[in-house]
Amino acid sequence: MRMKLIGILGAASALALAVTACGLGNGGAATGAAQAGVTDALIQTPPDEEWLSYGRDYGEQRFSPLTILTDQNVGQLGLAWFSDLDTARGQEATPLVHNGVLYVSTAWSMVKAFDAASGKPLWAYDPKVPRETLVRACCDAVNRGVALYGDKVYVGTLDGRLVALDQKTGKVVFEKTVVPNQEDYTITGAPRIVKGRVIIGASGAEYKARGYIAAYDTQTGAEVWKFHTVPGNPKDGFENKAMEAAAKTWGGEWWKLGGGGTVWDSITYDVANNLILFGTGNAEPWNPAAAGRSGDSLYTSSIVAVNADTGAYAWHFQETPEDRWDFDSDAQITLADIKINGQMQHVAIHAPKNGHVYVLDAKTGKFLSAKPFVPVNWAKSIDPVTGRPDINPDARYEKTGKPFISLPGAGGAHSWQPQSFSPRTGLLYIPANIAAFPYMAAKDWQPSSIGFQTALDGFATAMPADKGARDGAMKATTGALIAWDVAAGKEAWRVDQVSPWNGGILSTAGNLVFQGNAQGQFLAFSADRGQKLWSFPVQTGVIAAPMTYSINGEQYVAVLAGWGGVWDVATGILAHKGGAQRNISRLLVFKLGAKGQLPAPPAPNKMVLDPPPVSGTPEQIARGGDLYGRYCNVCHGDAAVAGGLNPDLRHSGAINSPEGIKTVVIDGALHENGMVSFKSALKPDDVEAIRLYLIKRANEDKALEGR
Template identity: 75%
Template sequence: MTRAIPRSAIVVTGAMLALALAGCRNAEAPATPQATLATSGVTDAKIAAPGDDEWLSYGRDYSEQRFSPLTQISDTTIGKLGLAWSADLETARGQEATPLMHDGTLYVSTAWSMVKAFDATNGKLKWAYDPHVPRDTLARACCDAVNRGVALYGGKVFVGTLDGRLVALDQSTGKPVWEKVVVPNQSDYSITGAPRIVKGRVLIGSGGAEYKARGYLAAFDAETGAEAWRFHTVPGNPALGFENTAMERAAKTWSGEWWKLGGGGTVWDSITYDPKLNLVFFGTGNAEPWNPAPMGRSGDNLYTSSIVAVNADTGAYAWHFQETPEDRWDFDSDAQITVADLTINGQQRHVLLHAPKNGVFYVIDAKTGQFISAKPFVPVNWATGFDPATGRPAVNPAARYEKGDKPFVGLPGAGGAHSWQPMSFNPKTGLIYLPANIAGFPYAAAKGWKPSDIGFQTALDGAATAMPAITAVRDGAMKATTGALIAWDPVAGKAVWTVAQVGPWNGGTLSTAGNLVLQGNAQGEFVAYSADKGRKLWSFPAQTGIIAAPMTYAIGGQQYIAVLAGWGGVWDIATGVLAHKSGATHNISRLLVFKLGAKGTLPPAPPMAKLVLDPPALTGTPQQVAHGGQLYGRYCNVCHGDAAVAGGLNPDLRHSGALNAAEAIRSVVIDGALHENGMVSFKSALTADDAEAIRQYLISRANEDKALEKARPGAR
């Protein structure tokens, strides 16, 4: 950042006057080199106004509406839709990407940040790229080895890798053109989001707000990878000064020593460009750690859990709107941000539509950030109301769990009422089609918590809130945990229709001019609904849960619909028994492509393995089991599931052979015997005695659940 030069120090000659003027630039609007704009292939103009037949950016165009004007596949023809082709993927993790289609080629990223290019008509593989992400990256990546998509520009394909690189690939061959590490370090940061292209630059942020990350959004030249600008979302150490006045203002909303853990506020998903205003809007993540007490954190903690707008050319701050002040519930604002023109109170408004994790649907003026409306779209108990003039929430005193001794069961929970799964907006119906989660989460502050060198840094007590092996408690939690597809009227601030779903964590949506909404679900169905009424019109058994959003394109007068199938993500790996609310499901990672009249079929799904609990007898003391439960809750449950019940992607440790021998689990937890599989050594935080305590806890949990199964066959 250029600093102002005192005029008393300047000798005013022609050359020195130019230097002085350069030095006196507004500190928030630094000079940045101009990018070379693409003149062929995918250009800025094409992203702004793509042809009806193509899908050129994550949300199809800059507005992120995920609406297609194609009508060949419609509410009257959908019954003829069939599988045209499919492609099996070698990455058996959660699949979250939206494919892009340009000039007859379908480009898709998969788990582990791999990229593939297919002939969009028949599925023939044109090329494949593997960035060879080290598998131990999982230890710092929340949550799962997912990737949400690529960007196209000029003759290149861009992908962010889980280990923090930005890679430019040749669009015709898949060979790397350039790559660079774009995160501050490769121990606390990761990338799972899809890059966006704005005026010859590639925009990308990072994940890591559960680790020790300081959030940012950065822009890189598409030709060279050179960094053009970077906007931090939280202030750094005040003793080192601030990059700009936006950071200086933000620091006044923090207390304690927040910077020692980075502060959070990561930009891990939503990035939206508005060419009309030349502004980039992006959402920011939670403050770190979630529990504010250990770091002495208080105040609103700007710019966490906010929408922030910056100048597209310089990255200079324009405005912000904070949706969840003093966030302690992991209510990221990273969900997709949609731009639309709506008539509100008789006036045409250019607005942002946003449904973040906190369960509230916001309408915000795109130019100024002025609050327009805030309406809960699911049950909410962390706030008792919202100021009608400012949108500021009145926080429920019980929700400040760190101030008391009792856990707080928050609605929504940390999984979010709406997370990264994209919503879509249909300008014909005026409705948003929103995948919603209706699920609580128990928050309890850890006592005497200190940061560690590895694992989540949330300062929560995962042992105190673990699901007990009590049938009534589990049944009650299961019953209260559901999902919904909501058709939301953003002007009226209410649902027009709702489709109840068995469980949460269903896929993103696509809306089309053919009066369709398409969505995959956690039960393994790919479903088409009528956009006006929500009537179920068609479905396809995908054999696996679908969490990604579909897209559509046309070639030679034939419309296709494509979706990635593959169950995973945070709900699968972290929520224990609740991960199975929609039924046990395989991860069968595939790209599925449909068209009218097609008759394709999938091979039979492999049978579900039936694991029988057969643990050794408990030999540990109650004190060991309690200590092991505390350690498991802090270091293990985010990957292996709440209360040691895994969702399916990662090993269920109740069935581990390592339970039979102390040296076996020690070799894994302390010595890192499974390092290459992603299970890194925890020796920087745990001792051999700690590993044994975790083993005894797992044995205890396995025996509890074995008894539960014996009492009620089929219970987990």
Template identity: 70%
Template sequence: MMRLFARTAVMLGAVLLASCTPRASGPATEGVTDAMLVNPPEGEWLSYGRDPSEQRFSRLKVINDGNVGQLGLAWAAEMETARGQEATPLMHDGTLYVTTAWSILKAYDAKTGRLKWSYDPKVPRDTLVRACCDAVNRGVALYGTSVYLATLDGRLISLKQSNGALMWSALVVPNQQDYTITGAPRIANGLVLIGSGGAEYKARGFLAAYDHRTGEQVWRFHTVPGNPADGQESAALEKAEKTWAGKWWELGGGGTVWDSITYDAKTGLVLFGTGNAEPWNPAAAGRQGDSLYTSSVVAVRADTGEYVWHFQETPEDRWDYDSNAQITLADIEIGGKLRHVALHAPKNGYFYVLDAATGEFLSAGAFSPQNWTTGIDAKTGRPVINPEARYEKTGKPFIGMPGVAGAHSWQPMSYSPATGLVYIPANIAAFPYLAAQGWKPSEIGFQLGLDSAAVAMPAVPQVRAGAMAATTGALLAWDPKTQKAAWSVPHAGPFNGGTLATAGNLVFQGDAAGSFSAYAADKGRKLWSFPVQTGAIAAPMSYAIDGEQYVAILVGWGGLWDQFSGVLAHKSGATRNISRLLVFKLGAKGQLPAPVPLSKLPLDPPAFTGTKEQAALGAGFYARYCTACHGDAAVAGGLNPDLRRSAVLGNPKTMQAIVHDGALSPKGGGNGMVSFKSALKPADIEAIRQYLILRANEDKALGEK
């Protein structure tokens, strides 16, 4: 009875709230309008995917497969933020807008590279402790006379396009302990759309819409149900509640909308992807069932946020197979009939074609090696899960393919109407999953429910060599009609950059090894390459001014692969971070300055004086609280300190001061990591130190210097 009363009260409150909910103040009538977004002026790139369809296809063809070899560096701009760079620049009316790490926004003269203005939202540096995968930002939205920026610490900001003056700022996230924002906002008829990250912490996913003029929230769609005792906000969440078990709401549930948002002007729907359920290990929280609407594509009405349809790509997700890769709209012929479809290549390794208006499953094909299923039901699209992949039930390690980086992650794919192909930055990389026994949530750090220490990369040369050989990447041209690859270009390693397709029969992509290249869109032949001196993970874009076509890309290595993958982070080479915006045009002769030679502290650890039991305990603490920044098995990727090489290893008091007391935190007078005293006791920190000393000595014995 009490539960029924609670539900009735919530529904009544929703009706009352609807009568006073802010309404959109109307579409923009000057500057960037809705009509311009849907059909951008020749040469302009007005939204993250160029237009709302997210095709990332430029109609420009001044640069083409016949002359791309003449492409040269027109200008470059140095970034002061030496973190991962993931943004796609936007260009309107001769100004190039780009965000760097830490959510800093810069506006450049798109022809000359002159900096017009810069805006720093001053994100607290300790925000990084709740940011899954670096202090990255993927870009901005343009609408009317404003540019919209979402910040890592959870704000949505409106600035004047002309000078960067602040118009309004709104706090989007429910709290600033479990949520971050790294994605680019999108626009739908006067509404600014944004979600958040945090599904490895204690976040409840959502997509929210804000009035572009006032910053008032117009609607918010939650992707997972809340506490049943409080009632649910909609009938859609009432249905979703039946697919959960345990007390999922105590950990938020996950399902965050951290990247993909696509507005379909033809149907008036917003399609968006959702992240994994939380925790990854279902048994850790008593989770059972499909856990809607996690790891799904969801469609809501743009004006109200009302649920219309969903398609769950990874039911009962326990592998971090987010569906946050961008969703592309296209009109293609299927079965002799022209269909308006959504094209999606999420982390789980399958390429999906869905009806954009109804969510009807049309087809799916495996575009990357996978072992978590034995196939896909041809009628429903539902995966047949491999029993061995349910690692919490078997109690055994499962080497999952794809791994947590995904067969395709956030790095944007592109679609060419000219070739009918989709160009996917594909990863071929596995990940070991093992359920933790007796796992309990903590106040800080990842909430995964995994025993990551037990499956960390061992100091065994044969194992490392085998893992290294099996970890690769590719630029994949995929035919959505046949669900087959048209061609593929191998890369040395995974986590390469997003792609750009153009009417000049070209596909552009940067890679983790430090090159920016152009390929023939029809056949995949490499036609041009430029050494950018750093890993490139962002996607390029193209624009035109005074009849000249430009291609721009933000470069700078970082992100998930650098921070998580340990020895595998270096598969593409000794990748470094040099953060720059690079702009190319035909006939340009610009050169980059020679990079400063790489240097690193020597591997010269003190002798191991702890016990095996102490080191094993430290391994568990390290895996849970340190791996996300400092790398698997204590091997750092490059952005963050390699703790095996730290001078702190020989000074237990300094180690305690940093990890327990927060000596390097902003409150401690530093600009680094926060205190972990809420999760780790002094004895635990000493165990971590002994584990790091042991690991450093193991790798030194293998010949590492």
């Protein structure tokens, strides 16, 4: 790894804190609780100068009380130091800072530690995740962060391990495979620490996963409790009353495909009620008819609360019953005390993928309000008493047999990119996507041994090779930074953005909001009005959320840059709405008065389409398109247009040779790069059909480009 150091070197580290771990809530400290270092008490009330957990505090507000940086002086912010990373994939993590050391995870679940003032590298850890894991990772080889507790750093790896590292050395203390299997599950989310336990779930709802959240002992990794989010096979009995009740809301043999409902991100601890609140993912498969699924399918696309000590069910609120649009509820859940109708209430605030801002009573889950923050057409309205949506009949595409273009789309009105809440302004800051998605049920669909199990027809809904259609889709696909007045239930201000898939948010007591965007800018706005105050070109798209800390009276702002994630790999030409971003993965740290500069970016690749002539029968090409839509587009892009992170197969030399593409797709010649063999699902004739489809698509786009 190449390191550039800018600014003052050798700044002193803060004094180590030794605080006795204390129990919170009703249950007291767990037996494995640490006795020094980062404690429950510190996480609950973090020092102003530190950032000790993913959302900074248990309530996941992502608000810093620091006021060294303000709306009056932020224009003097400059680059203090940066580190080039050795993982050229999407970067989604939030760094943590404790005792003058910055800890951060990167793509492929690597972890690094730096002197937080100077940028001096202290140690690096590589869990050596097999690159073949990428085939079961829905949305890039990303990792959203680490957890600190006692003298350890915790990370969940893409291949499903929980790893504890020594904070001083990065040496492995323990590692344990915690997913049920390493074929359908991955871990991309950041762990949380609650009462001496590591809390984390897993990803995999597009595969054959059964969702869950679990608590593990911080000293050994032993499982303490687990709560499943969907019921298993009724013949095996139910783990608890909650699963028995949930089973009544499912139809068909849902358990054969796992059911989905994975807890791949949002986890919040409500100290006042000793509850862990978490969001759950979509039901699987997306198309309910393919598995005979009917009913609400609890507890998918919901917020669920469980007792922090035992994992016992407390309450749930389902935001998207019958989810068939991938409207996960895994976006960050924020706790706050808000005056509603003249009374202060302790509430959970959530802006999930389905396009509404929900406000719930944090203790009981009682529905208080839901208002759309982007255009919505999948639901006609939300019942003001129950919070249940009135679903648009056209949105039930498996029943109509017709395509449905949904607003929002599967990327979500708000996805994993963290929101932020400022108690100073009372505003929730949401990184919003305004982007549609076409759904159509696949005919005669059967599950396969590899790849997505959504039961959608990705070929029929692929972007056509038509300039008018493409221009219209591009124009309609945008993004926004939305400041939402939670008490009033309405937008306070917004900053319109060129494209979706912009970075997470940080708000501060200095009346500042920070966000990076898909165009390669890192920006600061006034928190009260949304006025742009400062920007810095970071040379690549930013999707991660910034954080801030202070050392020796100087405030720093840190952010990971590195374009990627599901929007890049799966959305085809729409991934280029913000410009053809290259992945230049870096950790960047800013402070007042710094004068650092980045090296010149590499020259852009100028790729010219030069395919062989179209060949094959129309039937072969159509079959190839159907197979591409099912097995290939999630990585290589809709209609074979890649976003930039993964290879664009229209340009691949393999499409010139039937034997060459077979060597890759069937024989697995590139498995070490993440392109595993698909021989369990595809035969040589299938691969040849895909090749012929790719040749046709390359020729169509060459004609559109006028070459």
